[in-house]
Amino acid sequence: MPRKISVLALLCFLPTILLGQVGIGTANVHPSALLQLESTKAAFVLPRMSDAQMTAIPAPEVGSMIFNNSENLPYFRGAQGWSGFDINSNPTIILSRSGGSVQTSTTGMYPMQLSTAHVLSTSSAYFTVDGPGAITVSRAGVYLLSASMAVSNMPAGSRNYHLGVYRNGVLLGYFSRSRLENNTVDYWGMTGTMMLYAQAGELFYFRYFINHNAALANVFQTICITKLN
Amino acid sequence: MLRFLAIFLLSTGAISAQVGIGTPNPSPSAILQLESIDKTFVPPRMTNAQMLAIPSPINGSMIYNTTHNAMFVRTSNGWKNFFETSNASVVLNRVFAAGNGQVSTTNNNYTNFPVAASDAATIDNGIYSITGNGKVKVSENGIYMITGSFSVTNMPAGVRKYIIAIYQNGNLVGYLSRGTANLESTDEWGSSGSLSISALANDVIEVKYVLNNNGAALDARIFNMGITKLK
Numbered sequence: 001m002p003r004k005i006s007v008l009a010l011l012c013f014l015p016t017i018l019l020g021q022v023g024i025g026t027a028n029v030h031p032s033a034l035l036q037l038e039s040t041k042a043a044f045v046l047p048r049m050s051d052a053q054m055t056a057i058p059a060p061e062v063g064s065m066i067f068n069n070s071e072n073l074p075y076f077r078g079a080q081g082w083s084g085f086d087i088n089s090n091p092t093i094i095l096s097r098s099g100g101s102v103q104t105s106t107t108g109m110y111p112m113q114l115s116t117a118h119v120l121s122t123s124s125a126y127f128t129v130d131g132p133g134a135i136t137v138s139r140a141g142v143y144l145l146s147a148s149m150a151v152s153n154m155p156a157g158s159r160n161y162h163l164g165v166y167r168n169g170v171l172l173g174y175f176s177r178s179r180l181e182n183n184t185v186d187y188w189g190m191t192g193t194m195m196l197y198a199q200a201g202e203l204f205y206f207r208y209f210i211n212h213n214a215a216l217a218n219v220f221q222t223i224c225i226t227k228l229n
Numbered sequence: 230m231l232r233f234l235a236i237f238l239l240s241t242g243a244i245s246a247q248v249g250i251g252t253p254n255p256s257p258s259a260i261l262q263l264e265s266i267d268k269t270f271v272p273p274r275m276t277n278a279q280m281l282a283i284p285s286p287i288n289g290s291m292i293y294n295t296t297h298n299a300m301f302v303r304t305s306n307g308w309k310n311f312f313e314t315s316n317a318s319v320v321l322n323r324v325f326a327a328g329n330g331q332v333s334t335t336n337n338n339y340t341n342f343p344v345a346a347s348d349a350a351t352i353d354n355g356i357y358s359i360t361g362n363g364k365v366k367v368s369e370n371g372i373y374m375i376t377g378s379f380s381v382t383n384m385p386a387g388v389r390k391y392i393i394a395i396y397q398n399g400n401l402v403g404y405l406s407r408g409t410a411n412l413e414s415t416d417e418w419g420s421s422g423s424l425s426i427s428a429l430a431n432d433v434i435e436v437k438y439v440l441n442n443n444g445a446a447l448d449a450r451i452f453n454m455g456i457t458k459l460k
Contacts, residue, residue, distance in 0.1 A: 024248050025260050032286045034273050042247060042260035049266040057267055063293030064269035065300070076312075077269065078298045083312075090314045142318040142351055142457065144376070146423075158413065173451050174380045174419030178410045192421035195376045195455020197320045197350035228316040228457045229353070 046074060054082060091123035091227040093135065098220050102151050104212035109162075112149065112206040112221050126227055133206040135225060140200045142229040147175050147206050150189030151216040156182050159211040163190050166205040172196060187219065195228070272300070280308060306355075317353035318457040319365060321345070325449040332381050332449050334442030339394060339401075342377065342436045342452050356458055363436045365456055370429050372460040377405045377436040380419030380450040385442065386412050392439035395424050398432055405436075417450060425459065 023029040025038035037044050051070035064077040073084040095114040103110050111133030119129060128136045137143060147163055162177035175192025182188060190208075198204075206223050210216070249255035251264035263270050277296035290303040300311040309315060321344035325331060333340040342363030349359065358366045367373065377393045389412075393405040405422030412418060428434065436454045440447065 030287050032283045033290060036287075037260050039260040042258055045256065045259045045262040045264075046270050047251070047263045047265040047268060053266045057269060060269055061271050061274075062295070062298070063274040064271050066269050076293075076300060080298075085311065090316070142316070142320055142455070144374075144455070144457070158411070160412075160416065162417075162419070164419075171451065173378045173421070173453050174417075175378070175421050177380060177417055177419040179412050179416075181411065192378065193376050193423045194378045194421055194453055195318065195320050195457065196322065196453070228314075229318045229351075 091126040092224065093122040093127040093129075094120040094222070094224045095129070095135075096120050096220065096222045098218065100218045101215040102149070102210070102218045102221075103215055104210045106211050106213055109207040109209045112147065112208060112223060113218070114206075114221055114223055118221075123227075127225065130203060133223070134203060135206075135223070136201060136203045137198050137225070137227070138200060139227070140198065141227050142195060143198050144193065144195050144224075144226045144228055145204065146191070146193040146224045147222065148189060148191035149208060149221040150187060150219040151210075152187050152219050153185055153217045154180070154182050154188035155212065156184050158182075161190055161208070161210045163192060163206075163208045165194065165196075166207055167202060169205075172204075189219070316457045316459060317356040318455060319352040319357040319359070320350040320453070320455045321348045321359070321363070322350045322451070322453045323348040323449075324451050327382070327448065329448050330446040332379075332438075332440060332447040333444075334440050334447055335444045336441040337390075337439060339392070339396075339437040339439055342379065342438065342454050343449065344452050344454060357456065360433065363454060364433060365435075366431060366433050367428050367456075367458075368430055369458070371427075371458050372425060373428050373434070374423060374425040374457050374459050375405075375434060375436065376421065376423040376453075376455045377438075378419065378421035378451070378453045379438055380417060381440070382417050382448045382450045383415050384410060384412055384418035384447065386414050390439065390441040391420060392437075393420060393422055394437050394439070395426065396435040396437060397426060397428065402426055419450065421453075 021029040023036045029036045046067040048067045048069055054068055060077045062077055066075055068075045075082050075084050095118045097118045113132055115132050116129045126138055130136055158181040160179045162174055164174040165172045173194050176190045247255040247260050249262045255262040272291050272293050274293045274295055277294055280292055286303045288303055292301055294301045301308045323344045331343050345362055346359040356368055360366050375395055389410045392407045395403050403424045405424055406420040410418050
């Protein structure tokens with residue numbers, strides 16, 4: 001029985017597909033569907049082949065899909081070539097810098113000193129670095145933001161500090177804000193994390209304050225933004 | 230004529246059986262089985278604008294989006310990119326007006342973050358329900374990452390103990406942050422942190438804080454909490 005139907009179907013597919021819509025398991029193909037499979041107990045099976053057979057296909061169309069038996073994964077053909085579906089990943093930007101100096105002031109904030117030159121990794125379709133400590137997200141969604149910075153020669157004594165994220169000069173939240181107290185000159189750092197919902201085109205500014213009157217030695221400054229959803 | 234015949238055959242025959250292309254023996258578990266070791270399956274390919282212009286597509290529809298160079302599937306939440314992780318998330322964020330006195334400071338007393346359903350910047354209703362202040366119920370087993378951040382505008386001078394903590398089903402499971410602040414004069418103060426936990430369906434997650442100020446309420450600046458499903 002399956003043999004008969006598949007042969008008939010195969011024979012009839014070729015002229016049909018050129019002309020209109022096809023339904024399998026349904027007599028009522030939705031107007032928005034080209035091919036509609038309806039079943040509550042049977043699956044759709046992609047062409048299955050080995051990794052070597054997949055890569056041997058001459059000039060596959062962009063958009064093609066197969067199931068790669070060697071990798072045990074569905075694969076799709078993109079503009080860059082074949083990719084497994086496990087490329088699933090969160091678009092992320094990381095900026096990091098070590099060495100150099102950290103400006104301080106007894107009155108005002110500074111942007112974190114991280115610019116395009118300090119991008120370790122980015123998903124450029126999602127993030128643009130607009131200047132020191134300023135990053136635009138190009139799509140709406142839920143973002144995880146984190147920032148940290150450390151200096152190697154924080155002087156003895158107590159002083160206020162903060163590290164926060166701003167939008168158009170408005171505080172979105174502090175990663176950390178308090179007052180530190182070192183007994184002797186020593187390493188010191190601050191960090192924090194936050195989840196925010198952003199609209200497309202929103203610009204995040206990462207700014208810090210360290211109440212001191214001379215530049216300090218930078219150990220690390222890092223900003224990371226990950227799109228979660 | 231051919232077209233009519235084909236549709237007729239498919240709509241009568243295929244309702245009760247399967248279709249194989251490249252195989253005479255489709256698996257009983259398959260409605261449509263494509264067999265080939267040198268040919269691929271090509272879904273409909275279109276631009277993002279063309280995809281969005283499809284009138285009322287049905288759930289389960291799939292296309293290859295040539296604008297994003299990715300497969301898209303239609304779900305009850307709209308078109309979704311297959312190739313982009315989508316972590317179900319909830320973000321509760323509240324910015325407070327001056328002089329609000331919303332921060333409880335009974336010593337060593339855990340208080341829920343004062344953010345409610347009306348403060349949701351975004352919520353995936355399939356996974357999360359907000360059941361009270363700083364209190365979220367999850368509907369699926371999984372690994373969840375939780376972030377919490379809060380600040381006050383008038384932290385007094387002197388030593389003040391603070392905690393940001395996560396409770397799961399009424400039990401303390403971890404601190405996002407814990408320590409003492411020691412300001413020289415009244416000033417803004419804030420802290421943040423994150424923790425990942427394993428949770429079961431219907432677990433209740435609460436984000437709480439402690440800020441010791443002998444019960445004299447302080448003014449909240451911003452309270453923010455987020456939960457995202459990592460796995």
